[in-house]
Amino acid sequence: MMTTEDILSKLLLHNNNDWEIENVTCDDSTEEIHIMLKYRYDTIKVEEKEFPIFDFRHERS
Numbered sequence: 001m002m003t004t005e006d007i008l009s010k011l012l013l014h015n016n017n018d019w020e021i022e023n024v025t026c027d028d029s030t031e032e033i034h035i036m037l038k039y040r041y042d043t044i045k046v047e048e049k050e051f052p053i054f055d056f057r058h059e060r061s
Helices: 004-010
Strands: 019-029 032-039 043-046 049-050
Touching: 004 019
Parallel strands: none
Antiparallel strands: 019 032, 043 049
16 A cells, blocks of 8 residues: 555655645546545745635635
């Protein structure tokens, strides 16, 4: 079984603790794997200042 780090390293995301895998589904008929990722934090720090993250857009694929 692959670890979270193994899977994230195959994606175009930084391999760090900011993301977690929420769900994984496999579609054998189309040979696709769908990975739902979740950003773990509600804020981001830029130059020692912390800002809230707001994302009201619909789920993207």
